[in-house]
Amino acid sequence: MTIKTTLAASTALVVAGSAAFAEAHMANDMTLVSWGGAYQASQDNAYLQPYLEMNPDVSAVWDESSAEAVAKLRAMNEAGNITWDVVDVVASDAIRLCDEGLAMEIDHDEMLADGDDGSTATEDFGDLLVSDCFIPQIVYSTTVGYRTDVAEWNGNTPEDICAIFDLETFPGQRSLEKRPIGNVEWALLCDGVAKADIYDVLETDEGQAQAFAKLDTIKDNVTWWSAGADTPQLLADGEVVIGSTYNGRLFSLIVEQDQPVEMLWDAQMFDLDGWIIPTGLSEEREARAMDFIRFATDTQRLADQAKYIAYGPARASSAPLVSTHAELGIEMAPHMPTDPANAENTFLYNYEWWADYRDDLDAKFQAWLAQ
Amino acid sequence: MAIAFNPTAAKPLRPFASFSLPLMIAFGAILGGALLQTWDMGPGLGMITGAVLAALLGYALSHHLPRKTGRLVSLGLVGVLGFILGGPLGGLVGLIIGALLGWAAYWLTTGDYRRGVPVYSTSGQTLWHNAFKFICGFIFFFLIAPILIVIPLSFNAENFFTFTPGMLALDPDAYSVKHYQDFFTNPNWLQPLKNSLIIAPIATIISVSLGTLAAIGLSQSHVPFRRGIMAILISPMIVPLIISATGMFFFYSQLGLWMEQYLGMSKDLTGYIKVILAHAALGIPFVIITVTATLVGFDRSLTRAAANMGAGPAKTFFKVQMPLILPGVISGGLFAFITSFDEVVVVLFVGAAAQKTLPWQMFTGLREQISPTILAVATVLVFVSICLLTTVELLRRRSERLRGMSPG
Numbered sequence: 001m002t003i004k005t006t007l008a009a010s011t012a013l014v015v016a017g018s019a020a021f022a023e024a025h026m027a028n029d030m031t032l033v034s035w036g037g038a039y040q041a042s043q044d045n046a047y048l049q050p051y052l053e054m055n056p057d058v059s060a061v062w063d064e065s066s067a068e069a070v071a072k073l074r075a076m077n078e079a080g081n082i083t084w085d086v087v088d089v090v091a092s093d094a095i096r097l098c099d100e101g102l103a104m105e106i107d108h109d110e111m112l113a114d115g116d117d118g119s120t121a122t123e124d125f126g127d128l129l130v131s132d133c134f135i136p137q138i139v140y141s142t143t144v145g146y147r148t149d150v151a152e153w154n155g156n157t158p159e160d161i162c163a164i165f166d167l168e169t170f171p172g173q174r175s176l177e178k179r180p181i182g183n184v185e186w187a188l189l190c191d192g193v194a195k196a197d198i199y200d201v202l203e204t205d206e207g208q209a210q211a212f213a214k215l216d217t218i219k220d221n222v223t224w225w226s227a228g229a230d231t232p233q234l235l236a237d238g239e240v241v242i243g244s245t246y247n248g249r250l251f252s253l254i255v256e257q258d259q260p261v262e263m264l265w266d267a268q269m270f271d272l273d274g275w276i277i278p279t280g281l282s283e284e285r286e287a288r289a290m291d292f293i294r295f296a297t298d299t300q301r302l303a304d305q306a307k308y309i310a311y312g313p314a315r316a317s318s319a320p321l322v323s324t325h326a327e328l329g330i331e332m333a334p335h336m337p338t339d340p341a342n343a344e345n346t347f348l349y350n351y352e353w354w355a356d357y358r359d360d361l362d363a364k365f366q367a368w369l370a371q
Numbered sequence: 372m373a374i375a376f377n378p379t380a381a382k383p384l385r386p387f388a389s390f391s392l393p394l395m396i397a398f399g400a401i402l403g404g405a406l407l408q409t410w411d412m413g414p415g416l417g418m419i420t421g422a423v424l425a426a427l428l429g430y431a432l433s434h435h436l437p438r439k440t441g442r443l444v445s446l447g448l449v450g451v452l453g454f455i456l457g458g459p460l461g462g463l464v465g466l467i468i469g470a471l472l473g474w475a476a477y478w479l480t481t482g483d484y485r486r487g488v489p490v491y492s493t494s495g496q497t498l499w500h501n502a503f504k505f506i507c508g509f510i511f512f513f514l515i516a517p518i519l520i521v522i523p524l525s526f527n528a529e530n531f532f533t534f535t536p537g538m539l540a541l542d543p544d545a546y547s548v549k550h551y552q553d554f555f556t557n558p559n560w561l562q563p564l565k566n567s568l569i570i571a572p573i574a575t576i577i578s579v580s581l582g583t584l585a586a587i588g589l590s591q592s593h594v595p596f597r598r599g600i601m602a603i604l605i606s607p608m609i610v611p612l613i614i615s616a617t618g619m620f621f622f623y624s625q626l627g628l629w630m631e632q633y634l635g636m637s638k639d640l641t642g643y644i645k646v647i648l649a650h651a652a653l654g655i656p657f658v659i660i661t662v663t664a665t666l667v668g669f670d671r672s673l674t675r676a677a678a679n680m681g682a683g684p685a686k687t688f689f690k691v692q693m694p695l696i697l698p699g700v701i702s703g704g705l706f707a708f709i710t711s712f713d714e715v716v717v718v719l720f721v722g723a724a725a726q727k728t729l730p731w732q733m734f735t736g737l738r739e740q741i742s743p744t745i746l747a748v749a750t751v752l753v754f755v756s757i758c759l760l761t762t763v764e765l766l767r768r769r770s771e772r773l774r775g776m777s778p779g
Contacts, residue, residue: 037740063724
């Protein structure tokens with residue numbers, strides 16, 4: 001009994017001591033890397049500002065460099081000068097960074113907070129932990145928005161994803177992302193391939209040819225985008241009448257900016273976004289980064305982010321806490337891509353499949369674009 | 372010979388129907404096709420309307436009205452017509468078309484197009500003379516229009532780079548200064564502004580001092596390997612920026628680590644030093660080139676005269692040489708300042724987020740969220756550049772005038 005108490009007491013002491021030690025040895029400035037725009041603003045409001053209030057000594061700067069995170073981290077690693085502390089990347093980039101040893105491996109249960117409902121981090125995030133280095137934040141989707149005032153459509157409104165390929169009913173310029181992912185799946189789906197068979201068909205040369213043949217039918221009417229801000233701008237301009245982009249951008253365009261645009265949830269492509277911590281940080285900086293991440297990915301913080309942007313929190317335990325928009329006061333749950341009504345027909349970005357076929361299809365896609 | 376030079380003969384006025392009228396119609400058709408969308412007309416209908424307007428105006432004005440009245444009538448008539456058909460914007464376009472057509476009618480029918488051309492020029496030469504003027508006009512237009520279009524767009528009340536229907540109708544509610552407010556209150560823009568205002572002047576001072584010294588040294592005939600040294604110093608201007616930037620990234624990373632470890636500087640401070648040094652290296656070639664050019668006209672016997680009167684080299688430099696080459700130094704400094712102030716590639720590589728400059732913020736902002744705040748910033752920068760150039764030009768004229776007045 002005494003031994004047990006002593007043990008417990010000393011363990012507690014050691015834990016408290018090491019916590020105090022860590023507290024004293026955390027770096028006081030952080031560089032956070034994200035995507036800019038409304039998304040970064042939501043992270044700033046939901047995670048960083050509360051964190052800075054709790055830790056008044058800490059100062060932080062944002063760097064909007066997530067788009068070139070992989071290349072920059074490689075260069076920083078070669079130069080031996082890592083200037084970033086936490087980096088927001090999409091899951092596929094996290095997988096690449098993890099494979100190259102540029103991102104730190106995380107013990108999710110150890111380093112992240114438990115869910116509010118008592119589940120461990122691993123249970124709470126579930127399938128979304130797609131890599132040992134990846135700490136998921138949000139589920140977002142790539143989906144389609146269209147203008148509601150197109151006279152040539154004679155009152156027809158797009159009902160499903162295939163409206164993109166239907167130049168007869170829905171004439172006009174469209175915008176699609178300048179990469180095969182998403183586009184080839186949609187092309188096959190609208191060419192009559194069953195959803196379950198799409199990736200099997202895409203593995204064959206004939207299947208790929210079929211997808212490109214379907215894309216060929218609209219190629220002359222497509223504006224290709226590479227930044228998330230492009231399609232909202234093009235839709236607002238009326239330069240395109242229908243186009244794909246991230247659901248949060250469409251939410252902002254429709255609800256916050258009040259443009260004559262509507263969106264479809266049909267065949268939305270789910271993808272994940274989250275944090276990684278670069279390898280090669282000093283101990284103090286690593287401790288600060290971990291402390292921030294632990295705070296920023298707890299149940300309440302992930303739910304808070306949904307007040308500012310229409311992306312679904314990655315923790316299952318956060319879903320019931322999603323409340324209303326911070327300024328507009330509308331319920332955010334119906335605008336989440338994960339909402340059951342919106343998620344009737346979805347694709348989950350197939351990381352393993354695309355890891356195997358991405359280089360090949362990227363090359364074919366670029367060649368097809370140049371034809 | 373029948374063809375003799377006869378200065379008293381009146382210039383032959385071209386017949387209206389076979390010369391002025393077709394040209395007016397062509398001019399009207401081009402204007403109409405390009406501008407009459409604002410009157411709710413397609414390009415085809417616009418061209419026809421423009422041509423008809425031009426023919427009627429050309430005939431009525433040149434045959435029945437004196438020049439000044441005629442131009443005013445044309446301005447008013449087409450302006451009102453535009454207002455009826457296309458609202459305020461249509462009216463504005465109408466005024467422009469009216470002014471252009473009124474001018475063209477008299478320019479063609481009275482033979483003004485021959486002014487500025489010697490009397491003995493053939494029609495071909497006259498045609499080329501005028502075509503040349505038009506080409507110059509178009510070049511200026513295409514240089515300046517993309518800059519001017521930014522200014523009205525920056526007063527957009529919407530968060531997009533779009534002329535909204537409200538803006539086109541000149542509705543006051545469609546305009547706002549909220550993007551300017553955003554620029555001057557949002558820390559995301561204030562921090563880069565502050566960084567730019569720290570980095571650019573210091574980098575300019577360094578490049579002006581080093582560049583002027585280098586130019587003076589290289590202009591002495593006894594310096595060995597002058598051409599080789601010059602080529603090396605100018606290389607940052609010739610090597611593609613992205614290559615310099617990659618090299619600088621690796622070089623300055625090591626330098627930064629060294630300064631942090633052995634000199635105990637903070638990460639922020641080394642960041643600024645790295646960016647400032649990199650920008651100074653980019654600015655030096657501009658200073659060297661402009662100062663070398665002014666030194667060509669510098670009379671060396673003046674320095675010998677100064678030495679003869681007992682002035683040391685430093686005094687000679689500041690009292691004799693510097694005032695004379697000052698215009699070159701200033702314009703070199705201006706180029707160096709603008710290079711640093713506009714530079715985005717090197718700072719993206721060498722700087723960290725704490726050294727984010729205005730161009731960096733504009734670049735990432737343009738890619739991730741196309742916000743009109745960028746246009747507001749651009750407008751402010753355009754005006755700053757205009758003020759800067761005007762000031763320098765006025766100072767230069769003043770010093771020239773002063774020097775012209777003083778004897779000797």
